Amino acid sequence: MPQAPPDAGPDAPSTPPAPPVLEVENLSIRYGDVSALRNVSLSVHEHEIFGIIGPANSGKTSFLKTLNRMDRFESHMRVEGHIRFLGRDVRAWRNVYALRQHIGVVFPLPVGLPLSIYDNVALSPRLRGVTDRRELDVIVERCLTRAALWDEVKDRLDSLGSLLSGGQQQRLTIARALSQDPALLLLDEFSIAVDPVTTMRIEDVLKELRKEMTIIMVTNLVQQARRLADRTAFFLTGDCVEIGRTDDLFEGKVKDPRTYDYILGRFG
């Protein structure tokens, strides 16, 4: 049995449910003739960490791509269904660039852009038209601090972000995502190229961030979902098998036995 859950976390059923930040209805994704995801419906609430677990090729990454309309860059990707972000269909947003500025993304492999550490974090504000150096200084320091990287890099903000270590680069990408001031943060297997110590630091960062934003976290580490996620969805070969409170799933209160089998590591 799990120990006492972390503070102020999933054990607060008394609070009324917050309005959903993201609603997905009957979402299907195909690559040409190959179906990657079928009829997924779910909603993600404000200040929630929503975990998505499942073996490779389950459609987890494809799912994330549709949320900020990155599917536009993949010519063979076909998306059906409805995605409402902040109450508005993502396809009805005036322009996709405005939509993407509200959604931060952290990729599986850390991508430090070949710019200085400072410019990496200042890039998104600059794209939005912030030019005042003092304003940028404040944003950069705040974002790097929140991503638990400031102390390590504050003396060398001019050195290249792409030459940091893997763990530092991943925190840099988180800082970069935070510089967008996102309402929703998407994390795609962020710990895949990060050492365990850094992973735990990032997990602490995420617990803090939850107070300010909504987080969707795709992970291949079942225990990571258990540590962080309020609710967890289990994707398997393109189907959303189950969505439930993380505690329930890990206690074996599942509707589909495959979910518990995966959680226990019997396959996957």
Next chain:
Amino acid sequence: MFKATELNLRNEQREKRWRLLFLLMALLLILPVLIILILLVYRGGPVISWSFLFEFPRNGMTEGGIFPALLGTIFLVVVALVFSVPLGVAAAVYLSEYAPDNWLTRTINLAIINLAGVPSIVHALFGVGAFVLFFEFGTSILAASLTLGIMTLPVVIVATRESLQAVPHAFREACWALGATRWQTIRRIVLPNAVSGILTGIILEVSRTAGETAPIMFTGAAFFVPFLPESVYDQTMALSLHLYTISTQVTGVPEDLPFGVALVLIGIVLSMNALSIAFRVYLRNKKKW
């Protein structure tokens, strides 16, 4: 214990022989370069002097210098670059960053490959028809440079496209995810990291343009012009054509004179190549990922 079998030993022998064969073939490549350079320096070297470089040819090209040809070649190359670089880089940016995989893109790519394969004399005839006659530029630097520019366009496009493609795709995705448009991504991330490679391609193009003869001989380069070109509508002399005429068309030219001209021409080309290698080394040292 392991013991080499008969077959092991025979394979080892073969391995040595094949390696030797390939090495010899590779070494053979150096030979023509060395012979050309030694011959040129040995026979052309004594010809070269300040007056050779900076005086007009005299006495039916048999005496004097090559200044108008030298200047003409530089003029032709610069004007050709002015046309081909912006056009080529812009086309490469479209093909690398924007173009969807459809029939139009495939047609453009096919056209580039074909353009690269067109013989230079055909380019020359096209230049006569299009620039000299149709656009009425006459035989002029403009017509000759445009012909050269079109001929070297594929080099610029391919070099640019390759250096753009060498920028990892993950950088673009990360930038798009921040809400950047394609153009913002190109301007802030892709181009700054491809620029050294593009420059390398352009320098290689220069060295190729400088040596071309056929495309300019009907479009703007002349056998002899008694004055220096003052505008792009003037005719000009050029090193490559000068070399061709004094070696084949003029009698009474001292035997070593063409070697001197050839040495100057190859000097320009090799120093451009050296510059491009230096750029590549610089690029490698500045590698940002």
